[in-house]
Amino acid sequence: MAGWSSIKGNELVESMGMREIASTLRPGAYYFSGNEGVAEGAIAAGCRYYAGYPITPSSEIMEHISVRFHEVGGVFMQMEDEIASICSVIGAVWAGAKAMTATSGPGFSLMQEAIGYAAFTETPLVVVDIQRAGPSSGQATRVGSGDLMQAKWGSHGDYQVIALCPWSVQEMYDQTAAAFNLAEQFRVPVFLMGEETVGHLRERIEVGATLTIYDRIKQPGAAPFGTEGDDCVPSMPSFGEGERLLVTGSSHNEFGIRKTDDPVAQANLVKRINKKILENREEIIQTEFYYLDDAEAVIVSYGFTARGSLFAVNQLREEGKRVGLLRLKTIWPFADRICQEVGSRAKAIFVPEMNSGQISGEIRKYVTCDVVAYSQTDGEVIHPNRIIEKVRSLL
Amino acid sequence: MARDLEAYLRPEVTSTPFCPGCGHGILMNLILRAIDELKLNMEEMLFVSGIGCAAWIPSPHFNADTLHTLHGRAIAFATGAKMFNPKLNVMVISGDGDLASIGGNHLIHGARRNTDLTVLCANNMIYGMTGGQVASTSPVGSFTSTTVEGNIYRPFDLCKLVLAAGALYVARYAVTQPRLLIDAIKKALGIKGFAFIEVLSPCPTQFGRRNQYDTPAEMLKRLKEVCVLEEDAKMLPSEELGERIITGEFTGGGA
Numbered sequence: 001m002a003g004w005s006s007i008k009g010n011e012l013v014e015s016m017g018m019r020e021i022a023s024t025l026r027p028g029a030y031y032f033s034g035n036e037g038v039a040e041g042a043i044a045a046g047c048r049y050y051a052g053y054p055i056t057p058s059s060e061i062m063e064h065i066s067v068r069f070h071e072v073g074g075v076f077m078q079m080e081d082e083i084a085s086i087c088s089v090i091g092a093v094w095a096g097a098k099a100m101t102a103t104s105g106p107g108f109s110l111m112q113e114a115i116g117y118a119a120f121t122e123t124p125l126v127v128v129d130i131q132r133a134g135p136s137s138g139q140a141t142r143v144g145s146g147d148l149m150q151a152k153w154g155s156h157g158d159y160q161v162i163a164l165c166p167w168s169v170q171e172m173y174d175q176t177a178a179a180f181n182l183a184e185q186f187r188v189p190v191f192l193m194g195e196e197t198v199g200h201l202r203e204r205i206e207v208g209a210t211l212t213i214y215d216r217i218k219q220p221g222a223a224p225f226g227t228e229g230d231d232c233v234p235s236m237p238s239f240g241e242g243e244r245l246l247v248t249g250s251s252h253n254e255f256g257i258r259k260t261d262d263p264v265a266q267a268n269l270v271k272r273i274n275k276k277i278l279e280n281r282e283e284i285i286q287t288e289f290y291y292l293d294d295a296e297a298v299i300v301s302y303g304f305t306a307r308g309s310l311f312a313v314n315q316l317r318e319e320g321k322r323v324g325l326l327r328l329k330t331i332w333p334f335a336d337r338i339c340q341e342v343g344s345r346a347k348a349i350f351v352p353e354m355n356s357g358q359i360s361g362e363i364r365k366y367v368t369c370d371v372v373a374y375s376q377t378d379g380e381v382i383h384p385n386r387i388i389e390k391v392r393s394l395l
Numbered sequence: 396m397a398r399d400l401e402a403y404l405r406p407e408v409t410s411t412p413f414c415p416g417c418g419h420g421i422l423m424n425l426i427l428r429a430i431d432e433l434k435l436n437m438e439e440m441l442f443v444s445g446i447g448c449a450a451w452i453p454s455p456h457f458n459a460d461t462l463h464t465l466h467g468r469a470i471a472f473a474t475g476a477k478m479f480n481p482k483l484n485v486m487v488i489s490g491d492g493d494l495a496s497i498g499g500n501h502l503i504h505g506a507r508r509n510t511d512l513t514v515l516c517a518n519n520m521i522y523g524m525t526g527g528q529v530a531s532t533s534p535v536g537s538f539t540s541t542t543v544e545g546n547i548y549r550p551f552d553l554c555k556l557v558l559a560a561g562a563l564y565v566a567r568y569a570v571t572q573p574r575l576l577i578d579a580i581k582k583a584l585g586i587k588g589f590a591f592i593e594v595l596s597p598c599p600t601q602f603g604r605r606n607q608y609d610t611p612a613e614m615l616k617r618l619k620e621v622c623v624l625e626e627d628a629k630m631l632p633s634e635e636l637g638e639r640i641i642t643g644e645f646t647g648g649g650a
Contacts, residue, residue, distance in 0.1 A: 049479045075478050080504040084471035087464065091443070091475030094462060095483060099475070117465050239460040239476060240483050242438045244405070246455050248463035257407070257455055258463070 017185065017217050020210045021046075024072060027209040034172040034198040035060035035102075037205060038128055039068060041176030042100050046213055047126070048074035049092035049099035051085040053107060056140040057196040058130035061102040082107035086114040090123050094247055096238035098180055102128035104196075105147055106137060108154070115189055116155030117249040119273060122225065122234065124183035124216075126176065128192040130199040133379035142379030143196040145303055146355040151191045152332050158270050160277035162284055163191040163332040165302040166198055170205040175329070181214040182284060186276055187233050193331060195354070197304045197381055225269070226254025232276035277333055286329040287338055291317060295324030297394050298346040300339065300363055302328040305352050305382050312387035321395055331359070336366045343367025348394050350374065352382050403427045403437060405458045412451055416603070416611020418596030421570040422517055423452045426488070429580035441476055441483045445469040445498060448524050449490035449517035449596070467498030470505040473512050481511070484584070491518040491532040495553055499531075502591075506560035509588045515580070516553060516591065519598035527601030538605040553593045554645050563588035566644045569595035571619040579644065595622065595640065 024044045032040065038061050042050070050069065052062040062078070069076045075092070079085040082103050089099040103111065108129045118125055129151065133144040151163045162182050164175045172194060179190040219235040224245060227234040234254075237243040246256030251266045259265035277284070290313055292298065301309035306327045316323040326342050328335055343349060343363070348370040351360035360373035374390050376382050404427075413419045430437070442453035446466035454463035460483075464472045469487045477485045487494075494502050494516045505512060521539055522528040529539040529546050532553065536545045558565045564586045568576040576594065583590035597603065597618055599611040608614040625643030628636060 049475065051475060077474065077478060079471065079474075080500050083468065084474070084501055084504070087468040087471035088475030088478070090464075091462065091472035091477075092479040093475075095441075095476040095480040097475075097479045099479075113465055114468070238480075239441050239462075240439065240480055243460070244438075244458055245460045246463070247461065248454060249465060250463065 017214045018212055019215060021213055022210055023207050025207045027207055030205050030207060031202060032169050032173070032205055033060060033200055033202045034166070034169045034194060035130065035200070036064050037169045037172035038102065038176045038192065038194070039064035041173040042126065042180065043068055043072055043074070044211055045177040045180035046098045047100050047180060048072070049089065049097035050074065050101065051077040051079050051088040051092070051099075052101050052103065053079055053082045053085050055082070055104045055107045057132055057199050058102045058104045058128065060199070061128060061130070082110040083114065086111040086127065089125050090114060090118055090121075093123050093125050094239050094245070096240070098184070100126040100128065102130065104130050104132050104140070105134045108147055108150065112150070112154040115161070116157060116159060118189045119155065119159035119161060120157070120249055120269075121247050122187035122273065123189070124187050124236065126179045126183055126190050126192065128176070128194060130194045130196060132196050133377070139379045141196065143304070143381055144354050144377065144379065145193070145195050145305070146358070146377070148193060148331055148355065148358045151193055158274060160274050161189050161191060161332055162186065162277065162330070163193050165193050165328060165331045167303055167306045167327070168198065169201055169203045171329070172198060173205055173207070177211055177213070181212070184214040184216055184236070185233070186280065186284070187236055188277060193303065195304045223254035225252055225256050226272070231280060232272050281333040282337070284330060284333060285335045285338070287335055288327040288329060290325040290327070292324040292326065292342065294322050295345070296322045296347045297350060297391055298324045298326055298342050299350045299352065299387065299391065300326045300328065300342070300359070301352060302331055302359065305354060308382055308384040308387055309352060311384040312391060315384070315388055316391060321392070323391055323395070328359070334362055339363050340366045343369045348372055350391050350394060352376070352387050352390070354382060400424065400427045400431060403430065403458055404456055408456050411456065413448065414600040416597070416599040416614065417448070418519065418570040418598070419449055419452055419517055421573070422515075422594055422596055423456065425570070425573055425576050426452070426515065426580060427457075429577045429584065432577065433581055433584060435484060435584070439482065439484050441473075441485045443469045443473040443476070443485060443487045445489040445493035447490040447493045447522070448519070449488060450493060452488050452517065467493055467496070468501060469493065470498060470501040470512065470514065474505065474510050477511060485512050486584070487512055487514040489516065490523070491516055491520065491553070492522050492530050495551055495556070496531040502557065503560040506557050506562040506589045506591065509561060509563060511587055512589055513583045513586070514589070514591045516593050517596045518553065518593050519596050519602060520550070521598055521602040523598045523601045527605060537602070539602075540605075554591070557591040558645055561589070562591045564590040564644070564646050567593040567595070567640070568642050569618050569622045569640070570597070571615055572622065572642060575642070
């Protein structure tokens with residue numbers, strides 16, 4: 001993999017706030033569903049407030065947390081709807097909690113206004129979307145990955161989020177924990193964009209003895225909505241600490257004072273909440289490379305579909321085909337530089353997706369080579385043979 | 396506002412945004428007076444509000460933690476903060492459109508759960524901030540910017556609604572009943588559970604000018620006349636009760 005390390009950016013930079021803690025579970029092997037993995041990953045990362053509303057195919061996350069919070073001492077609330085769920089999560093975060101909600105498409109749609117509020121007030125929280133076949137009620141028990149652009153653009157106005165795409169139960173656990181760290185480090189909503197298949201998949205995972213968590217940085221008296229720091233992320237105080245906080249979803253200055261007609265305050269705030277994610281994206285984005293060095297055709301894949309893509313690549317390599325795989329573990333912010341680099345070396349990029357080409361369109365913004373989209377929106381996973389056939393026809 | 400309450404206000408805030416004659420300034424005073432009489436520590440208080448004129452009563456004026464949230468969702472935000480940190484003394488202050496219309500579901504579920512919140516609903520019977528549209532609390536026949544021939548729908552009785560949903564303490568007073576209102580707020584703050592006060596607060600700018608109240612003073616005078624205490628209402632013949640608003644405490648079983 002020589003030549004690729006320079007743009008990997010896969011290691012979380014050690015910084016203030018990081019520390020090692022013992023895992024909540026005893027270290028060793030577990031046989032979990034993806035949804036159970038999410039619940040355990042959240043608990044391991046220090047999540048102690050959860051609010052949710054039942055929705056297929058994510059409900060097992062809520063059920064598992066409701067049981068486990070009794071054991072680890074967290075606050076579980078089943079709310080009256082998804083709007084109340086995410087709003088109460090935001091309230092709990094400002095009261096000092098690491099907090100989360102989980103849902104699926106229809107609930108994710110209801111949460112969008114509050115997601116914008118969280119982005120604008122720089123409230124760290126985690127939303128898990130176990131995607132099902134949409135639009136609307138669609139097929140509640142079937143799979144899709146049609147919510148990726150919604151994750152990016154779902155709320156009104158200009159803002160940034162972080163979104164991760166797990167491909168295994170291990171990653172449901174690991175990335176949920178990572179999502180809490182990213183949320184705290186950048187004071188931003190972080191989405192875990194799972195899919196029905198990985199939510200309900202059962203497989204073996206390994207839980208280590210320790211994990212790294214990110215503690216909220218507190219600087220008493222500092223401006224909670226502005227910073228002189230290079231990373232553009234202000235410190236995060238909580239209610240009840242005597243800070244007399246002003247938190248508002250209206251445009252505000254660095255102390256939270258409402259500024260509803262000041263063009264400078266508006267421009268500064270919008271600019272900073274975008275900049276803090278985009279300018280730190282090399283640190284945030286995680287990818288995996290398989291056989292890229294000599295690949296003529298590259299599959300760019302994410303989520304559950306990447307499992308089939310890897311199978312296809314291995315099969316095609318056995319046939320002597322020069323095919324590689326770029327797996328996007330982080331979907332937002334987008335891995336623009338890596339795609340650009342891949343696109344400059346490959347003849348063609350193939351993008352299999354369980355949506356109508358949401359990410360293939362994104363890749364086209366950054367590459368000049370052919371981008372071939374393969375969309376499947378029938379509520380089924382994409383069979384590896386389909387990927388093999390399509391890629392073969394490209395070579 | 397009287398100078399003796401200045402310590403409860405943020406030093407950097409020097410004026411209120413309310414129109415002349417608005418009842419919300421009076422309500423702001425009465426809330427702080429209740430807090431002052433109870434000698435509550437503002438560092439332990441969290442004021443949560445939604446969107447609308449009444450949501451600006453605590454934010455940014457009160458010198459405490461304030462959470463100015465989304466339209467309708469104040470009780471949901473407050474629930475998360477209170478449930479995670481029960482030491483916070485959480486008061487929700489918002490308007491009728493915010494709490495009872497777009498946020499109506501959170502209001503009844505907050506009451507059902509009996510979450511330990513004090514909820515003050517400043518009811519001006521209209522959407523003030525957006526230009527005087529009809530509300531779910533506007534009286535039948537009232538003129539608004541969206542009912543130019545008079546409102547045809549019945550208003551909510553907010554106290555009955557919240558009481559039926561299970562609140563421990565429910566009261567209704569107008570800003571023209573300041574002493575009774577202060578005492579009710581003090582009582583509500585002492586309730587361990589969901590406490591709700593509907594505060595009638597006149598909006599001369601949007602409601603008054605469309606409904607034959609020529610001056611703010613006239614609107615206040617009319618509000619004084621129309622409000623009748625529950626115990627006095629029992630003495631009134633039913634034909635005199637029609638237009639009157641019954642005020643008082645309508646406590647549930649648990650208070």
